[in-house]
Amino acid sequence: MLISLLFMIVMLVGEFHNPSLSEAETVPAVVQPERDNDKNPGGQKNTTVTVAETPVVTQHDITVGGKKLAYTVTAGKLPVQNDAGETEAQMFFVAYTAPSRSPGIKRPLMFIFNGGPGASAVWLHIGAVGPRIVRMLPDGRMPTPPFYIEDNTSTWLTWADLVFIDPIGTGYSRAVKPDQTKKFTTVQGDLDSVGRFIRLYLGRYERWGAPIFLVGESYGAFRAAGLSEYLLDHGIALNGIILISSVINMQTLSFDQGNDLPYTLFLPSYTATAWYHHKLSPQFQSDLDKTLAQAESWATTEYTEALVLGDTLPTEKRREIAAKMAEFTGLDTVFINNHNLRINSRSFAKELLRDRQQLVGNMDSRFIAVDLEPSNHHGFDPTVTTIRPPYTDAFNQYIRTELGYKSDLEYYVLGGGIGHWDWETKSGYADTSENLRNSFAKNPYMKLFVAMGLFDLATPHLSSIYSLNHLGLPPTLQKNITTRRYRAGHMMYLDSASRAQLNQDVMTFVGQVFVDIRQNTK
Numbered sequence: 130m131l132i133s134l135l136f137m138i139v140m141l142v143g144e145f146h147n148p149s150l151s152e153a154e155t156v157p158a159v160v161q162p163e164r165d166n167d168k169n170p171g172g173q174k175n176t177t178v179t180v181a182e183t184p185v186v187t188q189h190d191i192t193v194g195g196k197k198l199a200y201t202v203t204a205g206k207l208p209v210q211n212d213a214g215e216t217e218a219q220m221f222f223v224a225y226t227a228p229s230r231s232p233g234i235k236r237p238l239m240f241i242f243n244g245g246p247g248a249s250a251v252w253l254h255i256g257a258v259g260p261r262i263v264r265m266l267p268d269g270r271m272p273t274p275p276f277y278i279e280d281n282t283s284t285w286l287t288w289a290d291l292v293f294i295d296p297i298g299t300g301y302s303r304a305v306k307p308d309q310t311k312k313f314t315t316v317q318g319d320l321d322s323v324g325r326f327i328r329l330y331l332g333r334y335e336r337w338g339a340p341i342f343l344v345g346e347s348y349g350a351f352r353a354a355g356l357s358e359y360l361l362d363h364g365i366a367l368n369g370i371i372l373i374s375s376v377i378n379m380q381t382l383s384f385d386q387g388n389d390l391p392y393t394l395f396l397p398s399y400t401a402t403a404w405y406h407h408k409l410s411p412q413f414q415s416d417l418d419k420t421l422a423q424a425e426s427w428a429t430t431e432y433t434e435a436l437v438l439g440d441t442l443p444t445e446k447r448r449e450i451a452a453k454m455a456e457f458t459g460l461d462t463v464f465i466n467n468h469n470l471r472i473n474s475r476s477f478a479k480e481l482l483r484d485r486q487q488l489v490g491n492m493d494s495r496f497i498a499v500d501l502e503p504s505n506h507h508g509f510d511p512t513v514t515t516i517r518p519p520y521t522d523a524f525n526q527y528i529r530t531e532l533g534y535k536s537d538l539e540y541y542v543l544g545g546g547i548g549h550w551d552w553e554t555k556s557g558y559a560d561t562s563e564n565l566r567n568s569f570a571k572n573p574y575m576k577l578f579v580a581m582g583l584f585d586l587a588t589p590h591l592s593s594i595y596s597l598n599h600l601g602l603p604p605t606l607q608k609n610i611t612t613r614r615y616r617a618g619h620m621m622y623l624d625s626a627s628r629a630q631l632n633q634d635v636m637t638f639v640g641q642v643f644v645d646i647r648q649n650t651k
Contacts, residue, residue: 182206182219185534191260191280193287200227200260200286204534207329209297209313209322217309220326221301223250223532224334225260225291237289237368237639238339240327242296244347246319247547249300249540250293251524252516253346253373257622257631258291260284261531263523269515269623270496276519278527283632288639289342292330296352297322298546301538315551316559320355327356328363340368340646342639347588347619350375355561357568357575367568369576369642371635374588374619377565378599380558381592384473389436391592392471393428398589399458399477400424402494405584408459408481417616421583424457425591435470474586479508490515493618494584512618517543566600569609574649578638579612580631585619611638 184205191198202225209218229236243252255262255278262281266272285291295302297313304310312318331337345353350372357367376382384391403409404417413420435442435450442450450470451462458465459481460472468476478489483503490496490512498511521542528534539545552559568575579597581590597610613634615621622628 181208185532187531187533189260189531191284193280193282193284198227198260198284198287200225202532203334204528204532206301207326207333209325210329216305218297218304218313218322219302220297220322221295222326222330223254223259223293223528224330225286227286227290235339237342237643238292238336239285239289239342239344239371240292240294240330241344242294242323242346242349242352243299244345244349244351245299245543245547246296246314246348246550247299247541247544248347248349249295249542251300251520251540251542252620253344253622254293255520255524255527256620257281257283257628258285258344259293260286261527263519265516265519265623265625267625268495269493269617269620269625271515271519274518274522276522276526278523278531283629285632285635288636290339294323294326299541301536301540303538303546310546310548311551314547314549316355316553316561319352320359323352324356324359324363327360328365331365340642341365342369342371343367344371344373345375346373347376349373350588351377351379351559351561354565354568356564358564358571361568361571366572367575368646369578369639370565371638372577372579372593373631374582374585374621375579375593375596376588377562378558378560378596379552380560381595382588383558384471389433389471390595391473392436393433394592394595395472395474395477395586395589396428396432396454396457397421397424397591398474398494398583398586399460399472399481401583402477402489402586403457403459403481405495406459406482406489406497410456413456417583427453427457428591475507478510478586479503479506490586490618492585492587492620493582493623494586495618512620513543516620516623562596562600566602569600569602569606573606573609574645575609576638576642576645577610578635579610580621580634581612581614582618582621582627583614583616585621587619590614 182205184203187202189200189202202223204223206219206221208216209220210216241253241258242250260281261278264272264277264279296319297304298310304313313322343353343356353370353372354377357370360367380388380390381394382391401421404414404420407414432450435446451465454465454470455462464480474491478491481489482497486500487497488500488508491510492512496511496515500508525540579593581593583590615627615630617624617627622631
């Protein structure tokens, strides 16, 4: 099945080939004049010229499916300029390109970023999509150090060109002046800077006219939804968007007083987690899909009705809800009642395996760790402690040795370069779902693929479904949306089987987009 799908896309976008320069070749360094306000001995102002960093370009190849895939890697920075042409920041990227051998057909171009806010693109870059990935255990857990990079036989590079973007404050991306960072740590500032980068990349590397896709994970999905309309309003129409573990409406994740929506949307993910750790009764433990269907139905009907009633919920009904909730979550009814039938994800992660003195991961609830402080309500996330060391170490090895890009700056993998994030909301919750909705209306050819992990307690699958179901789209546009579930966590690609399946699913999605392009251009 995978081979036939790959063949279909190869026929549409070009075959594997011998090494040669790609569509995105080296671009000469850009000269930026800067003024020195100090006067020289002759009384004239000195004018210094700063030469922009020249990207590092290298040639590589790997073997995928028995065929040699040759590709070009470009690692460097592009300036983020304001409307006056002044450079306010430098945005780091790593681009992978492979020329198409089919005359007149351009390979898809994917702009890829992670979330946070404050996360670099390293996670998708060397975790799922790029041609080289960090070696983890098959289920995604951390191997014994030291850590290594290996070929990715599920790389998306076989059928698309890839541009991994580190937004300002992540990776090697920095504002020119530190005090300007705050301009980019806002919802609109972030959208504007990444949008400007994409426009500049298309021009610098002669990629206007290519089929364009955005790929965003977590907050990156929030960014992608916002960018879809931003880019369209600047004349850049997308062929497709791939959202991985998405959030586009922050209300669905915010456990705030008076906002009961997340309690409904998270409950099925609690069910999946309890199932994984064998904390459900036998009637729910045998078949996860069947159990999840029941949990989702109950959460969106009877449980939601109980939450709506609030303090007026009758005592007997409260007792029934608590009992049913215990069945679906593996939690004790006393704990549930003490939390007023409302369990946030952090409390659930600390409580589920308390009898084993363990806590479960937030981003991937399959992962566990010893809970040395059971009374501390703000425990660490075993997911982060599992993935951060190997990804940090492997990327720093890879970028310096294999790609030849060297910098004394710290590569901010997750946090470090971002301080306060301004959500720019005077009331309500940050939300880019309206941008996505408008984009569908303005560009009815755009397609959307949404990947969800069942063991994700950061952006639960029902939250993604809820947001998609409330875009207010007519049936003619609803058919442009494809969703897939994976038995893994927030980063479902940590699991090797899910990573391979994600590659196959996205490849099929992109292939169908190309079929539609051909049909609409006949």
